[in-house]
Amino acid sequence: MARDRLADAKDYYDVIVIGSGLAGLTGANNLAKAGRSVLLLEQHYNFGGMATWFKRPGGHIFDISLHGFPVGMIKSCRKYWTREIADSIVQLKGVRFDNPQFSLQTTFDRVDFTNKLVDHFGIEKQTVEDFFNASRAMDFYDDQAMTTRELFQKFFPGRSDVVRFLMEPIAYANGSTLDDPAITYGIVFSNFMSKGVYIFQGGTDKLIRMMKTELKVNGVDLRHSICVDKICTEDGQVTGVVANGTKIACGAVLSNANLKTTIEKMVGPEKFDDAFIKEAKAVRLNNSSCQVYMGIKKGETLDNIGDLLFTSVDPEFDSTRLCAKDVTSRTFSMYYPDIRPGSDRYAIVSSTNANWSDWATLSEQDYEKEKQHLIKTTLDALEKYIPGVRQKIDHVEASTPKTFEHYTMQAQGATFGTKFEGLQVSMDLPKQIEGLFHAGSVGIIMSGWLGAINYGVIVANEVDSFMLTKLQSQQQAAS
Numbered sequence: 001m002a003r004d005r006l007a008d009a010k011d012y013y014d015v016i017v018i019g020s021g022l023a024g025l026t027g028a029n030n031l032a033k034a035g036r037s038v039l040l041l042e043q044h045y046n047f048g049g050m051a052t053w054f055k056r057p058g059g060h061i062f063d064i065s066l067h068g069f070p071v072g073m074i075k076s077c078r079k080y081w082t083r084e085i086a087d088s089i090v091q092l093k094g095v096r097f098d099n100p101q102f103s104l105q106t107t108f109d110r111v112d113f114t115n116k117l118v119d120h121f122g123i124e125k126q127t128v129e130d131f132f133n134a135s136r137a138m139d140f141y142d143d144q145a146m147t148t149r150e151l152f153q154k155f156f157p158g159r160s161d162v163v164r165f166l167m168e169p170i171a172y173a174n175g176s177t178l179d180d181p182a183i184t185y186g187i188v189f190s191n192f193m194s195k196g197v198y199i200f201q202g203g204t205d206k207l208i209r210m211m212k213t214e215l216k217v218n219g220v221d222l223r224h225s226i227c228v229d230k231i232c233t234e235d236g237q238v239t240g241v242v243a244n245g246t247k248i249a250c251g252a253v254l255s256n257a258n259l260k261t262t263i264e265k266m267v268g269p270e271k272f273d274d275a276f277i278k279e280a281k282a283v284r285l286n287n288s289s290c291q292v293y294m295g296i297k298k299g300e301t302l303d304n305i306g307d308l309l310f311t312s313v314d315p316e317f318d319s320t321r322l323c324a325k326d327v328t329s330r331t332f333s334m335y336y337p338d339i340r341p342g343s344d345r346y347a348i349v350s351s352t353n354a355n356w357s358d359w360a361t362l363s364e365q366d367y368e369k370e371k372q373h374l375i376k377t378t379l380d381a382l383e384k385y386i387p388g389v390r391q392k393i394d395h396v397e398a399s400t401p402k403t404f405e406h407y408t409m410q411a412q413g414a415t416f417g418t419k420f421e422g423l424q425v426s427m428d429l430p431k432q433i434e435g436l437f438h439a440g441s442v443g444i445i446m447s448g449w450l451g452a453i454n455y456g457v458i459v460a461n462e463v464d465s466f467m468l469t470k471l472q473s474q475q476q477a478a479s
């Protein structure tokens with residue numbers, strides 16, 4: 001069946017893209033628009049990777065990773081996708097925090113955060129301005145020695161409440177910790193602070209449908225349910241891929257699969273320099289997630305309690321506690337009917353950061369038990385904000401790091417790819433093997449919907465210039 005899906009594929013493509021996460025889709029689209037012949041191979045039956053959704057009987061539909069992204073998505077979607085996609089992006093205005101240190105609601109932008117920091121937390125306005133400016137000024141080429149913990153210590157010493165306000169949402173958005181380089185915080189925080197949090201109206205299903213349409217218009221050969229097993233190389237150059245036992249030749253490969261899997265499994269460590277492999281092996285994976293999906297019965301309604309609710313009963317922000325199995329820090333994403341205009345349905349998704357190691361080795365029985373515990377504690381927490389919510393819910397289920405690994409093949413279900421050091425390894429791949437590129441959640445900065453899309457564009461440009469040079473030298477050799 002899967003082999004049949006490649007029966008009418010061409011023998012050669014300029015570029016083969018492995019994986020249809022947002023970075024893979026965007027890379028493929030840009031390469032096709034540049035005139036390259038592109039084959040996109042996705043192992044799942046759906047395109048989108050972590051940007052996905054699922055349906056359940058009773059008319060329920062759940063989005064997995066559509067909780068919020070920065071305003072930059074509008075520009076990126078307009079420039080690299082279509083105006084229609086960009087026009088469906090709308091702001092979420094109700095972001096709530098509720099924890100033992102503070103309870104407040106914000107529009108999550110620089111003006112409102114400044115007001116909250118000054119009026120609610122009593123910080124000097126100048127200190128807040130200096131902090132915002134320092135965060136905004138950070139870029140990848142900066143000194144990477146300062147940690148986020150040191151950044152907060154410099155501006156808000158002894159203020160664990162302020163640290164929690166500034167850090168908790170970003171830790172949910174990119175898996176960064178207080179001990180990661182401060183730029184992993186500064187860049188993502190500043191992206192959000194520019195104009196708040198946005199979401200795609202119509203749901204992830206509509207977004208991916210629109211992207212598929214655009215890819216087809218631009219001539220990308222899209223194939224799902226095809227797992228790439230091997231990236232073929234000869235004399236340090238990419239020659240093609242093997243998928244479902246079929247070899248397809250190409251000029252370049254853009255892998256959107258997990259960085260470490262690409263290097264260690266699909267290409268093979270023996271094909272790289274020892275020093276590079278050492279560096280690649282040392283790259284740490286980012287954390288994974290757990291979610292609880294709660295579907296509200298048809299005909300039931302919910303009062304508006306905000307769009308995103310960051311809730312916790314932990315006394316302070318703690319990066320380690322945030323991933324623990326008995327976590328109390330979670331984000332409730334509230335999906336009111338306007339997420340899918342025309343619908344009258346409500347859904348709630350609870351997301352928590354999680355460690356692969358806490359879930360991977362459980363026996364089948366313990367795994368089920370822990371999932372039920374996660375569901376129970378999540379519903380208990382939600383009752384505080386929506387009393388009697390259990391009576392309104394007629395579908396509930398949970399996912400764990402194992403679920404994310406299963407559906408996306410991201411090693412250890414890593415929600416945001418790799419830690420910071422992964423970015424350099426990803427960027428250095430083509431220096432090791434000609435024609436081999438990687439784009440996808442990596443290095444914390446290039447993660448989330450916006451990071452993945454933007455990295456897809458950056459790498460597509462590199463692939464395109466590589467192909468241009470390659471074709472020019474082939475023409476010269478032939479003449």
Ligand SMILES: Cc1cc2nc3c(=O)[nH]c(=O)nc-3n(C[C@H](O)[C@H](O)[C@H](O)COP(=O)(O)OP(=O)(O)OC[C@H]3O[C@@H](n4cnc5c(N)ncnc54)[C@H](O)[C@@H]3O)c2cc1C
Pocket residue numbers: 018019020021022023024041042043044047048049050051064065066067068069226227228229256257258289290291351404407408409410415416417439440441442447448449450452
């Ligand atoms: C629970 C959760 C909540 C999130 N919330 C948000 C949010 O609110 N906002 C936000 O901006 N981001 C969020 N994210 C993160 C965001 O979804 C990801 O960072 C982003 O979608 C990753 O895109 P990607 O292109 O890097 O790769 P992925 O989405 O991981 O896609 C990789 C693709 O490659 C395919 N693949 C892998 N190996 C092979 C192979 N051998 N052959 C063929 N195909 C292969 C996979 O099936 C997959 O489709 C969330 C993620 C999770 C899990």
